[in-house]
Amino acid sequence: MNPGTALAVSGPAGNTPQAGADLLRIVRINEEIKTVVRVAFKINIMALNAIFLAKRAGTAALGFGVLSNELRIFSQDLRESMDVLTSLIHGCVNDVSLVLQDSRHTRLLRQAVAQSSDQRLNRVLMAKDAENERHVEHLGSLRKQLGRALDDAARLVELGGVLAKSAKIEAAYGQTFAAALTQVSADFDGVVEEIRSSLESLRRSTFFRGN
Amino acid sequence: MKTTKTIFQDGNHKWVAIVRDPEKQNYLIDTNEYLVTHGSQGILLDPGGAEIFPAVFSALASEFDPGALTAVFASHQDPDICSSLALWLEFNPKMRCYVSWLWGSFIPHFGGTQQTFVNLPDEGADIPLEGLTLKAVPAHYLHSSGNFHLYDSVAKVLFSGDVGAALLPPGEDGLFVTNFDAHIRHAEGFHKRWMGSNEAKRRWCERVAQMEIDMLCPQHGAIYQGADVQRFISWFDELQVGVCGG
Ligand SMILES: [Fe+2]
Ligand SMILES: [Fe+2]
Numbered sequence: 001m002n003p004g005t006a007l008a009v010s011g012p013a014g015n016t017p018q019a020g021a022d023l024l025r026i027v028r029i030n031e032e033i034k035t036v037v038r039v040a041f042k043i044n045i046m047a048l049n050a051i052f053l054a055k056r057a058g059t060a061a062l063g064f065g066v067l068s069n070e071l072r073i074f075s076q077d078l079r080e081s082m083d084v085l086t087s088l089i090h091g092c093v094n095d096v097s098l099v100l101q102d103s104r105h106t107r108l109l110r111q112a113v114a115q116s117s118d119q120r121l122n123r124v125l126m127a128k129d130a131e132n133e134r135h136v137e138h139l140g141s142l143r144k145q146l147g148r149a150l151d152d153a154a155r156l157v158e159l160g161g162v163l164a165k166s167a168k169i170e171a172a173y174g175q176t177f178a179a180a181l182t183q184v185s186a187d188f189d190g191v192v193e194e195i196r197s198s199l200e201s202l203r204r205s206t207f208f209r210g211n
Numbered sequence: 212m213k214t215t216k217t218i219f220q221d222g223n224h225k226w227v228a229i230v231r232d233p234e235k236q237n238y239l240i241d242t243n244e245y246l247v248t249h250g251s252q253g254i255l256l257d258p259g260g261a262e263i264f265p266a267v268f269s270a271l272a273s274e275f276d277p278g279a280l281t282a283v284f285a286s287h288q289d290p291d292i293c294s295s296l297a298l299w300l301e302f303n304p305k306m307r308c309y310v311s312w313l314w315g316s317f318i319p320h321f322g323g324t325q326q327t328f329v330n331l332p333d334e335g336a337d338i339p340l341e342g343l344t345l346k347a348v349p350a351h352y353l354h355s356s357g358n359f360h361l362y363d364s365v366a367k368v369l370f371s372g373d374v375g376a377a378l379l380p381p382g383e384d385g386l387f388v389t390n391f392d393a394h395i396r397h398a399e400g401f402h403k404r405w406m407g408s409n410e411a412k413r414r415w416c417e418r419v420a421q422m423e424i425d426m427l428c429p430q431h432g433a434i435y436q437g438a439d440v441q442r443f444i445s446w447f448d449e450l451q452v453g454v455c456g457g
Contacts, residue, residue: 104261108298111265116272117214124301 018210019099022139025098025207029146032202036153039195040078043160046191047072050167050184057177059081063170064181067163069146071188074160078195081153088146095139102132120171140210154199157192164188213263213270214416216386218426218434224249224343226368227274228428230386231265232293239263241379242291243430245370246271246280247363249338250341254282255299256361256370257430264295268302282307282329286372287355288314290321297322307345309338309375313357322334331359348418350374352411360419367425369431373404375417375443376401377432388433391442396431399450406452416448 047068054065109125167188170183212232219226229244244267245256253275259267271277285293298321299306310318312330312448319328331347338345338361346362353374361370377398388394406412420441427435427443435443 105298105301108261108264109301112268112298115265115269118268118272118277120278121268121272121302128301 019096022096022207022210023093023100025205026089027094029202029205029207032083032198033089036195036198037079037082038076039191039198040082043075043078043188043191044072046184046187047075050181050188053177053180053184057099057181060173060175061170061177061181064167064174064185067167067170071160071163071167074156074163077156078153078160081149081156084149085146085153086148088142091142092139093127095135095142098135099132099139101148102128102135106132127177145206145211147203149201150199154203157196157199160192161189161196164192173203213266215246215270215274217274218386218428221366224365225253226363226366226426226428227271228386228434229267229270231384232263235263235266235431240291241384241431243428243432244271245428246275247340247343247345247361247366248275248279249343249400251279252341253280253283254338254340254345255280256284257286257372258295258299259293260291261294261298267295267299268359275301279306280306281340282309282338284308284345284359284361284370285310285314285318286350286360286370287311287358288317289355289373292372292430293318294321296327300327309336310356311351311355311359314355333357335359344394348422350411350415352406352408353358353415354405354407362422364423367423368428369419369422369424369426369440370428370430372430373405374402374447375429375432375435376405377428377429379432385433388435388439390440391435394433395443395446401431402447402450403452403454409452410448412450412452416444420444 050068051065054061054068106128109128113121113125163184167185168182171185172178174181213229216228216230217225225248227246229246235241239260239262240265242259244259247254247256257362268277280303283293283296283299283306296308296318307329308318308323308327309331312332315328315330333351335347337346337368343365346364347359348362348424350358350360352358358372360372372416375398377394378401379397408451424440425436426443427440
């Protein structure tokens with residue numbers, strides 16, 4: 001539990017509002033991940049075209065060719081990194097659904113305990129509470145893993161940014177192909193920037209401020 | 212909390228109706244649950260929706276040890292019939308659920324595992340309860356396509372699920388039908404709209420007309436007893452069902 005956040009709650013039975021809000025946040029994170037995957041695919045195609053262009057430019061664009069190849073590898077790494085995020089997101093959806101279901105069942109069991117004198121039901125409720133706590137903790141650990149995976153993705157994108165900037169410099173040595181290579185490297189820079197801003201907005205999601 | 216009313220008793224062989232919760236929210240349809248006990252065991256018929264679990268559990272516990280409840284019988288798959296299943300299983304994970312084979316893989320969406328369900332074949336089956344044999348009587352398409360009623364030939368009681376159901380206005384919600392003609396007006400619209408097959412209805416009427424029934428207990432509304440049982444069967448036999456204004 002994290003008592004410092006506005007959304008933190010006192011126990012599993014009170015988790016419904018946060019779980020409902022979490023589900024919405026997860027959906028938004030997932031949409032952003034889909035955007036990054038689309039952009040990663042775009043970089044892959046762009047890098048392939050750049051490799052062909054560099055081949056045509058010959059020795060003047062050797063450095064550019066190497067960087068294009070690196071950018072292609074970057075797009076594949078980015079794709080893998082998004083796959084990790086997606087599977088963590090699926091885990092979060094599962095856990096949030098369990099927390100939502102727990103919350104309803106706990107509410108009904110609590111009402112039944114209040115209305116009945118059967119002590120065994122109280123034990124069922126306590127076991128249910130403990131189970132709910134486990135689900136909340138598991139969600140908390142997935143939340144942290146997702147945060148770390150996003151940090152990893154952000155570092156990867158930093159590398160992509162460096163590659164795109166280096167490609168810009170290499171383009172200047174492209175002689176008669178310089179203009180075309182400069183255009184391609186500017187495009188690289190643009191799409192990497194697009195990914196960077198997507199990831200930044202993901203990292204700012206209030207989902208990571210939950211417990 | 213709901214109230215309990217013992218409608219049949221012979222030693223520890225009992226039928227207990229669990230009915231009428233004054234605290235129930237109006238947007239939930241009112242339901243009757245029935246507990247049948249024999250020896251030290253009990254079976255709960257149409258245990259009800261999840262939202263009314265607290266009211267049903269506490270009423271039942273006031274009358275019978277819920278730990279001795281070995282099974283539930285679900286006449287069909289509707290949420291008002293058995294969406295409380297997961298909660299009953301929290302209390303007793305070994306509890307079984309008798310239900311039409313048609314719904315054996317649908318109801319687990321409410322709760323339960325493969326071990327929970329005893330699939331009833333279309334022709335019906337005997338359901339044992341510590342020396343007593345209850346009969347699952349086919350009532351398919353009334354209204355659900357896989358639908359059973361439960362007959363106790365010793366108590367001469369037929370639990371009839373949604374057949375015989377009435378949506379009673381406040382002030383006219385007695386447990387037993389006392390004025391058939393007045394009562395049946397509250398049942399007519401329900402039967403015309405919810406029951407889908409005249410052929411199935413005819414077969415059900417022929418079947419139950421041959422059974423000895425002192426009480427016909429629906430899942431909604433009031434219980435028919437004595438001559439009102441036959442009156443109901445004749446009324447239903449003549450009613451055209453599967454009627455929709457749309
Ligand atoms: Fe129904
Ligand atoms: Fe019903």
